[in-house]
Amino acid sequence: MPATMSDVARAAGVSVMTVSNVLTGRKRVGENTRRRVLAAVDDLGYELNLTARHLRAGRTDTIVLVAPRFDHPYFGELAARLSKRLERTGRHLVVEQSGASREGELEALSLARLHLYDGVLLSVVGMTPDDVERLRTTVPVVLLGEQDMPDRFDQVRMDNVEGARLATAHLLATGSRRVAAVGGSTSGRGMTFVRTLGWRRAHEEAGLPADDALVLPAGQSDLADGREAVRRLVREGTSFDGVFAFTDTLATGVLAGLAEAGLRVPDDVQVVGFDNLDASEFLVPGLTTVDPGHDEMADHALRLLDRLIDPSPGAGAGTAVEPERVTGPVSLVLRGTTRPAP
Amino acid sequence: MPATMSDVARAAGVSVMTVSNVLTGRKRVGENTRRRVLAAVDDLGYELNLTARHLRAGRTDTIVLVAPRFDHPYFGELAARLSKRLERTGRHLVVEQSGASREGELEALSLARLHLYDGVLLSVVGMTPDDVERLRTTVPVVLLGEQDMPDRFDQVRMDNVEGARLATAHLLATGSRRVAAVGGSTSGRGMTFVRTLGWRRAHEEAGLPADDALVLPAGQSDLADGREAVRRLVREGTSFDGVFAFTDTLATGVLAGLAEAGLRVPDDVQVVGFDNLDASEFLVPGLTTVDPGHDEMADHALRLLDRLIDPSPGAGAGTAVEPERVTGPVSLVLRGTTRPAP
DNA sequence: CCACGCTGGTTTATCGATACACCGGAGCCC
DNA sequence: GGGCTCCGGTGTATCGATAAACCAGCGTGG
Numbered sequence: 001m002p003a004t005m006s007d008v009a010r011a012a013g014v015s016v017m018t019v020s021n022v023l024t025g026r027k028r029v030g031e032n033t034r035r036r037v038l039a040a041v042d043d044l045g046y047e048l049n050l051t052a053r054h055l056r057a058g059r060t061d062t063i064v065l066v067a068p069r070f071d072h073p074y075f076g077e078l079a080a081r082l083s084k085r086l087e088r089t090g091r092h093l094v095v096e097q098s099g100a101s102r103e104g105e106l107e108a109l110s111l112a113r114l115h116l117y118d119g120v121l122l123s124v125v126g127m128t129p130d131d132v133e134r135l136r137t138t139v140p141v142v143l144l145g146e147q148d149m150p151d152r153f154d155q156v157r158m159d160n161v162e163g164a165r166l167a168t169a170h171l172l173a174t175g176s177r178r179v180a181a182v183g184g185s186t187s188g189r190g191m192t193f194v195r196t197l198g199w200r201r202a203h204e205e206a207g208l209p210a211d212d213a214l215v216l217p218a219g220q221s222d223l224a225d226g227r228e229a230v231r232r233l234v235r236e237g238t239s240f241d242g243v244f245a246f247t248d249t250l251a252t253g254v255l256a257g258l259a260e261a262g263l264r265v266p267d268d269v270q271v272v273g274f275d276n277l278d279a280s281e282f283l284v285p286g287l288t289t290v291d292p293g294h295d296e297m298a299d300h301a302l303r304l305l306d307r308l309i310d311p312s313p314g315a316g317a318g319t320a321v322e323p324e325r326v327t328g329p330v331s332l333v334l335r336g337t338t339r340p341a342p
Numbered sequence: 343m344p345a346t347m348s349d350v351a352r353a354a355g356v357s358v359m360t361v362s363n364v365l366t367g368r369k370r371v372g373e374n375t376r377r378r379v380l381a382a383v384d385d386l387g388y389e390l391n392l393t394a395r396h397l398r399a400g401r402t403d404t405i406v407l408v409a410p411r412f413d414h415p416y417f418g419e420l421a422a423r424l425s426k427r428l429e430r431t432g433r434h435l436v437v438e439q440s441g442a443s444r445e446g447e448l449e450a451l452s453l454a455r456l457h458l459y460d461g462v463l464l465s466v467v468g469m470t471p472d473d474v475e476r477l478r479t480t481v482p483v484v485l486l487g488e489q490d491m492p493d494r495f496d497q498v499r500m501d502n503v504e505g506a507r508l509a510t511a512h513l514l515a516t517g518s519r520r521v522a523a524v525g526g527s528t529s530g531r532g533m534t535f536v537r538t539l540g541w542r543r544a545h546e547e548a549g550l551p552a553d554d555a556l557v558l559p560a561g562q563s564d565l566a567d568g569r570e571a572v573r574r575l576v577r578e579g580t581s582f583d584g585v586f587a588f589t590d591t592l593a594t595g596v597l598a599g600l601a602e603a604g605l606r607v608p609d610d611v612q613v614v615g616f617d618n619l620d621a622s623e624f625l626v627p628g629l630t631t632v633d634p635g636h637d638e639m640a641d642h643a644l645r646l647l648d649r650l651i652d653p654s655p656g657a658g659a660g661t662a663v664e665p666e667r668v669t670g671p672v673s674l675v676l677r678g679t680t681r682p683a684p
Numbered sequence: 685c686c687a688c689g690c691t692g693g694t695t696t697a698t699c700g701a702t703a704c705a706c707c708g709g710a711g712c713c714c
Numbered sequence: 715g716g717g718c719t720c721c722g723g724t725g726t727a728t729c730g731a732t733a734a735a736c737c738a739g740c741g742t743g744g
Contacts, residue, residue: 005730018692019731053732055729056731057733073621115393256626259627363723391699398700
């Protein structure tokens with residue numbers, strides 16, 4: 001049995017409350033008793049039980065990032081950014097997995113779990129607005145990275161349409177005429193659909209036709225899916241001279257597929273990704289990609305969350321905070337998978 | 343204020359205990375009362391407070407993986423594997439960050455936090471045995487991925503020496519004579535040192551000299567460090583025709599550096615990594631790398647942890663479990679960054 | 685001389701859920 | 715008919731820490 005605070009109290013000959021005070025420093029304690037308590041703590045190898053503190057205090061100083069999957073580099077990088085910011089205020093970040101796009105989605109990570117944290121950053125990739133609508137909870141929640149979710153929630157989104165438009169427009173401007181949209185989808189309302197919209201819009205603006213045969217959906221395994229997309233284009237003889245991959249991970253797979261097919265990048269086929277992962281700069285050739293403003297998104301997300309956690313210092317209760325939608329600034333990062341602008 | 347269980351009880355006209363029983367299904371409850379309770383739950387939007395349950399039950403059904411950093415793909419993949427296994431037994435995985443190799447190391451993630459979980463999988467990359475020795479806790483802990491830690495703990499390790507030896511031996515067997523060890527170190531006892539040992543051993547076995555000038559340390563940013571290592575070799579005119587990079591991430595940086603320097607892979611320089619990340623197969627050319635037996639490691643880690651969590655069904659108390667050290671099987675995965683064996 | 689404030693502590697109630705003991709009645713076996 | 719289990723419940727103590735109220739002793743100023 002681990003030692004409890006009252007064990008320490010008994011050993012030190014003081015009350016539990018005094019032990020608590022020594023440990024938290026919340027009240028002054030005489031130097032003598034202080035030392036006795038600390039000695040007892042050391043002696044018994046006592047460790048604070050945070051669970052009990054949480055129950056009593058109703059606060060955990062911990063934020064959770066709920067990502068669709070653990071093994072997706074994008075969320076790893078996001079978590080790192082968030083964690084760094086939270087450390088400044090003495091808080092912690094933990095990451096949980098929702099197992100996106102499966103039946104159980106949020107169910108798997110039962111609603112009750114969210115109560116274990118002061119706030120929730122919920123990535124809603126692969127969830128429908130309906131899924132989110134069902135999410136009735138009193139825990140502060142900020143949604144990340146999607147579009148058109150119920151406006152009951154704060155949301156931090158990428159500018160998906162504009163990012164996709166930028167990427168595609170650049171491909172068209174540098175000479176590509178048949179740009180595949182890898183990871184795209186012609187229906188639904190999720191990220192895949194919205195970026196497909198941007199792809200289409202770029203074509204319109206350039207006065208060029210967008211061929212739906214070039215929209216290739218992706219599945220669960222981005223890397224393999226990217227490669228498979230290229231294989232399929234080649235196999236079916238669909239001509240293409242550019243690829244807009246909807247994530248950098250897909251793009252990595254696409255590059256592998258192109259190499260396999262003996263197609264040169266960027267000479268035969270240009271490629272643009274989306275996310276600007278750390279690794280993308282180091283691919284060979286370096287991946288041209290859309291940078292979704294990582295830092296701004298992290299800043300916004302935490303600002304919105306803090307607004308909900310802190311019961312608004314000025315306003316009284318009942319003053320519901322008006323949900324906000326923020327969109328990060330996108331920009332195109334030019335590297336070796338595209339040709340220089342003419 | 344969120345509704346509590348006793349609110350529900352009052353609304354349904356039953357005792358709290360009955361509500362609890364309905365919700366957990368731990369005892370039989372009449373169909374009528376059951377329905378009344380569920381109606382009340384729905385009505386009040388009641389959500390179970392897991393914190394309270396944890397305090398009472400002394401169990402959280404949650405395991406934590408403590409990784410040095412969130413944005414390291416290796417741990418993302420590991421987390422995914424662990425999570426999948428834990429789901430089978432109805433448990434959860436959460437990931438926390440230790441911020442390895444900083445002052446605070448585990449301090450940052452205060453010992454008390456570990457008590458929030460039923461068990462801890464602690465990656466000790468970048469920690470010294472002393473750091474770990476200081477780790478006095480009653481929570482079940484299994485150490486991951488290192489060597490020569492205090493044998494008070496269970497440990498699941500990669501066969502670092504053998505993996506490094508394999509990698510280097512293959513480079514030597516396929517014609518490389520000057521093999522750089524990127525991420526290596528000629529002192530200490532951590533992973534970097536041990537893999538350097540394997541690198542050295544392969545040279546000995548082949549009767550070839552191992553030049554310490556080819557051992558290049560890495561810092562915090564593996565990708566950039568890998569590239570920088572190549573830049574440095576080129577800048578300083580150190581001749582080399584092979585690279586053993588101590589992680590696949592470093593290898594990715596190395597490949598970028600080689601491309602930048604106009605060196606062809608594998609014709610001018612062969613490259614081998616370590617980790618067999620998902621992405622490594624999709625680099626161009628595909629990265630030859632050491633596979634550390636991911637699945638076996640995950641299996642072992644959880645087996646050892648469960649052994650500690652479950653107070654050994656057979657033996658009585660006081661029967662201390664003998665700490666175990668398991669080493670995963672390593673194997674070499676051959677891809678395009680090395681030449682075919684002669 | 686007494687009210688007053690400070691210091692260093694103790695006592696008590698509480699956070700929300702759950703283990704456990706227990707209850708009256710019904711059914712059943714030997 | 716005594717002893718047993720099963721049924722659908724209820725009351726109470728408890729998990730460990732902490733906020734808030736309270737208290738004894740002492741110095742001080744008016």
